Amino acid sequence: MTAFVLDFDGTLVDSVYAHVAAWHGALRECGLDLAMWRIHRKIGMSGSLLMRALETELDRKLDDDLADRLKKLHGRRFAELRSSIQPFPGAQDFLNDLRNAGVRYAIATSGNLQDLQPLMDLLEIGDVPIVSQKDVPAPKPDPALFLEAAKRLGHSPGEIVVVGDSVWDMLAARRAHALGVGLLTGGYAEDELTRAGAYRVYADPAQLRRHLHEVGVQIDRKE
Amino acid sequence: MTAFVLDFDGTLVDSVYAHVAAWHGALRECGLDLAMWRIHRKIGMSGSLLMRALETELDRKLDDDLADRLKKLHGRRFAELRSSIQPFPGAQDFLNDLRNAGVRYAIATSGNLQDLQPLMDLLEIGDVPIVSQKDVPAPKPDPALFLEAAKRLGHSPGEIVVVGDSVWDMLAARRAHALGVGLLTGGYAEDELTRAGAYRVYADPAQLRRHLHEVGVQIDRKE
Numbered sequence: 001m002t003a004f005v006l007d008f009d010g011t012l013v014d015s016v017y018a019h020v021a022a023w024h025g026a027l028r029e030c031g032l033d034l035a036m037w038r039i040h041r042k043i044g045m046s047g048s049l050l051m052r053a054l055e056t057e058l059d060r061k062l063d064d065d066l067a068d069r070l071k072k073l074h075g076r077r078f079a080e081l082r083s084s085i086q087p088f089p090g091a092q093d094f095l096n097d098l099r100n101a102g103v104r105y106a107i108a109t110s111g112n113l114q115d116l117q118p119l120m121d122l123l124e125i126g127d128v129p130i131v132s133q134k135d136v137p138a139p140k141p142d143p144a145l146f147l148e149a150a151k152r153l154g155h156s157p158g159e160i161v162v163v164g165d166s167v168w169d170m171l172a173a174r175r176a177h178a179l180g181v182g183l184l185t186g187g188y189a190e191d192e193l194t195r196a197g198a199y200r201v202y203a204d205p206a207q208l209r210r211h212l213h214e215v216g217v218q219i220d221r222k223e
Numbered sequence: 224m225t226a227f228v229l230d231f232d233g234t235l236v237d238s239v240y241a242h243v244a245a246w247h248g249a250l251r252e253c254g255l256d257l258a259m260w261r262i263h264r265k266i267g268m269s270g271s272l273l274m275r276a277l278e279t280e281l282d283r284k285l286d287d288d289l290a291d292r293l294k295k296l297h298g299r300r301f302a303e304l305r306s307s308i309q310p311f312p313g314a315q316d317f318l319n320d321l322r323n324a325g326v327r328y329a330i331a332t333s334g335n336l337q338d339l340q341p342l343m344d345l346l347e348i349g350d351v352p353i354v355s356q357k358d359v360p361a362p363k364p365d366p367a368l369f370l371e372a373a374k375r376l377g378h379s380p381g382e383i384v385v386v387g388d389s390v391w392d393m394l395a396a397r398r399a400h401a402l403g404v405g406l407l408t409g410g411y412a413e414d415e416l417t418r419a420g421a422y423r424v425y426a427d428p429a430q431l432r433r434h435l436h437e438v439g440v441q442i443d444r445k446e
Contacts, residue, residue, distance in 0.1 A: 017243055017259040024240075025307065033309055035427065036240040037410040084248065086256055187260040189412035204258065 002216050004098060004105035005149040005178070007164035010044065010186040012091045012205065013119045016165065017187070018081040019043050019074075023054075026073035030066060032058055040187060044166030046110035046139025047071060075115055087122050088185055090206025097209055099126055101219045106131060108149040108162075110140050129153060141168045143176035150178065161215050163208065170196035181215055183208065225439050227321060227328035228372040228401065230387035233267065233409040235314045235428065236342045239388065240410070241304040242266045242297075246277075249296035253289060255281055263410060267389030269333035269362025270294060298338055310345050311408050313429025320432055322349055324442045329354060331372040331385075333363050352376060364391045366399035373401065384438050386431065393419035404438055406431065 010016035020040045027034050034057055042053045051067045062070065098105050106129040109116060113132045120130075129152035136144035143157075150160045162173035165186030173180030174197035182193030182201040190201045200215060202208040212219050233239040243263045250257050257280055265276045274290045285293070321328050329352040332339060336355045343353075352375035359367035366380075373383045385396035388409030396403030397420035405416030405424040413424045423438060425431040435442050 014258050014260075017240065017247075017263070020240060021244060028307065035237050035311055035408060037237075037408055040240070040410050084251065088258055185258060185260055187263050187410060189415045191414035192412045 001155075001159060002103065003150070003153045003155045003160055004103060005108050005146050005153070005160050005162045006105055007044075007162070007166075007169050008107050008109040008116060008120070009111045010165040011088075011163055011169075011183055012095075012123060013085055013087050014185065015085050015119065016040070016043050016185070018078060018085055022074045022077035022081060023070075025077045026070050027054075029073050030070060034058060041167075044110065044140065044164070044168040044186065046133045046145075047112075049139045049141075075112070078115060082118055085119060085122075088183075088204045088206070090204060090209050092123055094205040094209040095123065095125065097212065097219050098217075101217065103217055104128070104153050104155070106149040106153050108145045109133070110145065110168075141171035141175065143172050143178075146172055146176040146178055150176070161217075167192055167196035170198045173197065179215065181208065224378075224382060225326065226373070226376045226378045226383055227326060228331050228369050228376070228383050228385045229328055230267075230385070230389075230392050231330050231332040231339060231343070232334045233388040234311075234386055234392075234406055235318075235346060236308055236310050237408065238308050238342060239263070239266050239408070241301060241308055244304060245297045245300035246293075248300045249293050250277075252296050253293060257281060267333065267363065267387070267391040267409065269356045269368075270335075272362045272364075298335065301338060305341055308342060308345075311406075311427045311429070313427060313432050315346055317428040317432040318346065318348065320435065320442050321440075324440065326440055327351070327376050327378070329372040329376050331368045332356070333368065333391075364394035364398065366395050366401075369395055369399040369401055373399070384440075390415055390419035393421045396420065402438065404431065 020036055023039045024036055038057050042050055045053055051062055055062050108131045110133050131149045136148050138144045146162050147157060150157045157177045160178040161181055162178045163181045165183045170180040170182055170193055180198045182198035184203050193201045243259055246262045247259055261280050265273055268276055274285055278285050331354045333356050354372045359371050361367045369385050373380045380400045383401040384404055385401045386404045388406045393403040393405055393416055402422045403420050405421035407426050416424045
């Protein structure tokens, strides 16, 4: 029996570009310049790994004080942009289809639940496990987040389909021995997701929903 | 003798993500929702073709009044974001290298020169031909823009290296029988640019500058 572990940020709601802008603004406010495309390719990494990635890109150390300041500034700027963020087409229908078919799912996010709650309220997610970075010892692309979500669903990792929008999701899914399914919603190219291990790549939740049979889930359509 | 035709927006200055946000906001202000990643993949198309692309994505007709309103709203929002836009690392050095080596270049942009002037002022572009959409009959990926730039440089298209950041640049370069060189600065993946015809793909102007010999230009480094 297949169960789903769903990334949230950038997979169910259109938040990646707001995160890019928020990090770019936070960095600039600290006197640090980093090109938008380089920030974009890091989104989906969890906080502490993102800091290491930024250090590499900026070729300088970010001490704890500066890292904390960046995270705070990012949070504030992201909150300002939040009102423009919408769920992706098909996101709610996809969740409903899983629920109606009795397919269990969990949400697994590297984001901050406090930042994300207003966005989660845009969808009826249902009474499902929600696992966040603080529940596990190591950030994506470490498999810990997805393994914990699988455990809470009572499934072995091999029974899990991980749906995500970033290469970090696909790498973590592969390391968890789960099946990674990529969405183009994060602005990565199909080839990038495939090379990171995606079993299939769909445009968005609407397209994934119409192709659930390709990942082994049978949905009886009443429409 | 090789000469260069350089895209500006997203290739020399970090403006693509600001355009994505500006179009997204403009569409929302008109009651139209389109995911950021879908808008992102259209940036670099010129105005009229972009409108057709948006029609396809939105699956509805945008009449002239609405198209005009969208363009105005985009222009206003883009102007608000302009102060956060910087040249890419190496952009000025790249232009200086070409100039010092006696390699001629032109700027060819699908953007609006009025919107772009404040960004052009961030760089010393020099006294070179600047060709914009209004100078040619058809928008990128039609080759007209690059062909006109080649003509103004007094070069045949086959002698031209087009540097751009979008698949539309690479497609137009190919149709112009010029050599397309892609930069990752627009947020496209290497594979997307290569499949669109890029002869080589570099991260940004700084990396291109260090590899100019790969496109047949010899720069004597004094450093």
